Amino acid sequence: MKVVATYNIKGGVGKTSAAVNLAALAAHDGLRTLLWDLDPQGAASYLFRVRPKVKGGGGKLVRGRSDVTDLLRGTDVEGLDLLPADFSYRHMDLALDATGKPTRRLRKVIAPLAEHYDLAMLDCPPSISLVSESVFDAADTLLVPLIPSTLTVRTFAQLGEFVAGEVDRRPQIVAFFSMVDGRKRLHRDVVATLPATNPDDMVQTAIPAATEVELMGVERSPVVVSAPHSRAARAYRSLWDEVRPRLGL
Amino acid sequence: MPLDVPTVSYTLPDGVDPPSLLAYLDKRFPVIAEPGASRSYTVLDSADRRLRAAGVDLDLETGRSGPRLVLREPGGRAPLVAEVRRPRRSRYLLRDLPAGPLRERLAPIVEMRALLPLASVQVGAQLVRVLDAEDKTVARVSLASPMALGGSGEAGAVPLTPRVDVSGVLGYPKPLGRVTAAVRRGPKGGLIDARISLADEAIAAMGGDPEGIRTKVRVDLRPDQRTDRAAVAVLCDLAGMVEANLPGTLADLDTEFLHDLRVAVRRSRSVLRELKGAFPPEPLAAQRDALRWIQAVTGPTRDLDVQLLDWDHLVSGIPSERHAALAPVRALLVRHRAAAFRALRRELRGSAYREAWDGYRAFLAGDLGPTRDRPDAEQPIVEVAGRRIRKVYRRMLAMGAAIDATSPAADLHELRKRGKELRYLLELFDGLWPRAVVKPMVRSLKELQDVLGIHQDREVQASYLRGLAGELASSTGGPAALLALGVLVDRLDAEQHDARDAFSERFAAFAAADQQALVAKVFS
Numbered sequence: 023m024k025v026v027a028t029y030n031i032k033g034g035v036g037k038t039s040a041a042v043n044l045a046a047l048a049a050h051d052g053l054r055t056l057l058w059d060l061d062p063q064g065a066a067s068y069l070f071r072v073r074p075k076v077k078g079g080g081g082k083l084v085r086g087r088s089d090v091t092d093l094l095r096g097t098d099v100e101g102l103d104l105l106p107a108d109f110s111y112r113h114m115d116l117a118l119d120a121t122g123k124p125t126r127r128l129r130k131v132i133a134p135l136a137e138h139y140d141l142a143m144l145d146c147p148p149s150i151s152l153v154s155e156s157v158f159d160a161a162d163t164l165l166v167p168l169i170p171s172t173l174t175v176r177t178f179a180q181l182g183e184f185v186a187g188e189v190d191r192r193p194q195i196v197a198f199f200s201m202v203d204g205r206k207r208l209h210r211d212v213v214a215t216l217p218a219t220n221p222d223d224m225v226q227t228a229i230p231a232a233t234e235v236e237l238m239g240v241e242r243s244p245v246v247v248s249a250p251h252s253r254a255a256r257a258y259r260s261l262w263d264e265v266r267p268r269l270g271l
Numbered sequence: 272m273p274l275d276v277p278t279v280s281y282t283l284p285d286g287v288d289p290p291s292l293l294a295y296l297d298k299r300f301p302v303i304a305e306p307g308a309s310r311s312y313t314v315l316d317s318a319d320r321r322l323r324a325a326g327v328d329l330d331l332e333t334g335r336s337g338p339r340l341v342l343r344e345p346g347g348r349a350p351l352v353a354e355v356r357r358p359r360r361s362r363y364l365l366r367d368l369p370a371g372p373l374r375e376r377l378a379p380i381v382e383m384r385a386l387l388p389l390a391s392v393q394v395g396a397q398l399v400r401v402l403d404a405e406d407k408t409v410a411r412v413s414l415a416s417p418m419a420l421g422g423s424g425e426a427g428a429v430p431l432t433p434r435v436d437v438s439g440v441l442g443y444p445k446p447l448g449r450v451t452a453a454v455r456r457g458p459k460g461g462l463i464d465a466r467i468s469l470a471d472e473a474i475a476a477m478g479g480d481p482e483g484i485r486t487k488v489r490v491d492l493r494p495d496q497r498t499d500r501a502a503v504a505v506l507c508d509l510a511g512m513v514e515a516n517l518p519g520t521l522a523d524l525d526t527e528f529l530h531d532l533r534v535a536v537r538r539s540r541s542v543l544r545e546l547k548g549a550f551p552p553e554p555l556a557a558q559r560d561a562l563r564w565i566q567a568v569t570g571p572t573r574d575l576d577v578q579l580l581d582w583d584h585l586v587s588g589i590p591s592e593r594h595a596a597l598a599p600v601r602a603l604l605v606r607h608r609a610a611a612f613r614a615l616r617r618e619l620r621g622s623a624y625r626e627a628w629d630g631y632r633a634f635l636a637g638d639l640g641p642t643r644d645r646p647d648a649e650q651p652i653v654e655v656a657g658r659r660i661r662k663v664y665r666r667m668l669a670m671g672a673a674i675d676a677t678s679p680a681a682d683l684h685e686l687r688k689r690g691k692e693l694r695y696l697l698e699l700f701d702g703l704w705p706r707a708v709v710k711p712m713v714r715s716l717k718e719l720q721d722v723l724g725i726h727q728d729r730e731v732q733a734s735y736l737r738g739l740a741g742e743l744a745s746s747t748g749g750p751a752a753l754l755a756l757g758v759l760v761d762r763l764d765a766e767q768h769d770a771r772d773a774f775s776e777r778f779a780a781f782a783a784a785d786q787q788a789l790v791a792k793v794f795s
Contacts, residue, residue, distance in 0.1 A: 052334075052341065052352025071407035091274055096441035098400070098408040101350075103274075103441050138274050140372065242406075 033148035036200035041145035049101035064107030079110035081117040129160035167200035170212035199228035281462035289414035317384035320483030385525035390473035391420040409446035419473040494653035499549040501652035548647030561627040575608035596755035657794035687723035729767035
């Protein structure tokens with residue numbers, strides 16, 4: 023089972039959109055896929071119409087006191103299951119801190135699922151915290167959506183330094199541009215230059231800022247399912263085709 | 272830790288079509304009917320239906336980026352998928368499949384067998400999603416109208432029984448229970464559990480046998496049946512197996528067609544030998560010669576198949592730095608095997624085989640003549656076969672007791688041959704005696720035969736490999752290959768030695784006093 027985490031220290035950059043759409047595309051391609059909604063806001067759970075509730079809460083889960091298979095929920099996308107969010111995840115840092123070797127806990131939680139899934143996608147909350155460090159330890163790949171701006175580029179560089187310097191089990195980093203507005207010159211310039219200077223860490227596909235993506239909250243479905251021929255859906259398909267070989271899948 | 276989500280399959284009763292079932296569901300549950308979709312695929316399995324026996328379905332379908340294999344297991348979990356190339360020679364061997372979960376799952380089931388296209392199916396399906404109060408899918412109902420496609424596509428299509436599959440969604444067990452209860456209740460008396468899988472129905476519709484090519488004889492014998500008639504019934508069943516395995520042998524689809532063909536011939540020869548008193552002596556001798564000839568012309572290919580099937584196991588036991596040096600040895604074995612197979616194919620396609628087989632079939636179908644020179648013909652089969660079992664068993668006891676550390680390999684081989692006779696008698700006529708007696712006896716015999724089999728296989732393999740030395744010496748990489756060959760032959764000798772060490776214990780179990788008493792009592 024390959025573990026991929028959509029991660030960015032900032033919120034509102036398209037992590038959940040990428041997670042749900044790529045997970046749906048992986049399932050369409052026949053991969054047995056799990057999506058873990060780690061964000062206490064529960065946006066991914068909401069999109070899949072799954073109650074954001076985990077029996078026993080996040081504390082019991084990270085302490086290994088819950089049978090994780092009992093918590094899984096099938097989604098409307100065949101082949102894609104969800105480990106839902108829970109509001110108690112807002113205290114996950116504290117729960118992790120109360121365990122031994124906290125940065126290894128998330129890897130331990132999903133380990134029993136390795137025989138059942140080809141891909142686990144972790145949709146992470148925006149922060150840099152003990153949860154993030156535990157995600158970095160569990161993930162084979164960090165998928166990082168970037169809004170094209172000077173500040174974002176700097177944040178991305180900081181992430182690379184942090185992972186290289188602080189994380190024992192280093193995941194590969196794959197970044198892509200998200201919410202790209204082609205009418206903005208800065209967006210156009212950054213998208214045109216950054217991937218060429220970071221070919222190892224960045225893929226070419228850029229996800230456009232699109233109404234269909236915003237409408238996912240209304241449709242409560244990934245855009246690749248509700249509007250598969252839309253520009254955004256085609257972009258996610260292209261992103262998945264580009265990312266998949268890097269995941270070894 | 273299973274993640275099973277059950278799927279329950281039903282067939283529609285007369286007078287109920289998919290639209291009326293949809294209307295029935297719509298009245299009882301919030302449902303969404305997806306647009307109808309059509310799917311075409313080819314059912315793959317080994318000739319002996321190993322996947323079916325393991326409860327696994329494997330389909331070849333055309334995906335977004337070309338052909339792909341889809342493996343489904345009971346429980347409704349997401350299938351395993353692997354993109355593949357178009358099959359060469361209409362078959363996939365394990366080595367043709369990309370490394371990954373699908374191949375890993377198939378490997379222990381299909382082993383060396385080829386995956387063959389057994390039927391083509393086209394399914395027009397309407398998917399209905401059953402929703403909860405949040406409009407989330409909590410169960411799925413698939414209303415399918417399948418067709419088996421002949422060689423000429425839709426023109427030769429045979430409609431199959433419409434099916435309804437009700438599948439659960441992980442984490443939502445209750446809605447599945449409600450939906451299955453509803454479809455069992457109605458409409459028109461309720462749906463009926465599907466008794467046969469779609470794959471089996473499609474294979475049968477195209478004239479195939481859903482159970483595949485059998486290796487076990489299936490003949491209903493009565494203990495008081497005349498021996499000649501019982502023997503002919505068993506021999507006809509075995510002859511059918513020879514014929515069923517012949518096309519796959521000639522096409523060289525996998526090694527097991529030839530293996531199973533040879534086993535069926537060997538079993539037939541055993542019946543003719545052990546029950547010879549039921550047949551007229553002269554025609555019997557001619558038929559035994561004919562079957563012996565078939566064994567002889569197919570033997571070299573099988574011996575080389577065994578060499579190559581065992582290759583990875585044998586090589587794994589020698590130092591890895593020698594592996595590369597062994598490449599010329601394997602290449603030579605492959606070349607010899609190709610030459611042996613060409614000779615086999617020439618013989619089995621030739622007039623000599625046709626005449627021999629037609630003559631044998633005519634012998635089985637014809638009048639065996641007066642019984643005066645066939646003393647066992649009218650005797651009850653239970654008596655004649657029982658007598659032979661006792662006799663072969665006693666003979667084995669004597670042969671085995673005479674074997675010691677100094678006995679030549681040929682003595683163990685002779686014992687093995689008698690063991691095969693005994694095993695065939697027990698298996699071919701097992702319905703005549705209590706299973707509780709036959710089964711443990713076959714088990715202890717099989718354990719003895721396994722040891723004797725390894726002993727003999729290693730003898731033949733080592734002898735064959737030693738015989739390659741001259742040819743190897745003159746080839747590129749020959750000297751290094753010869754040195755590595757020596758190590759390989761040493762390993763074969765060591766395994767043969769181990770088998771001989773294990774012999775005494777296995778034979779003691781086979782020859783135990785309680786087993787002897789049981790044989791004397793049951794088969795008398």
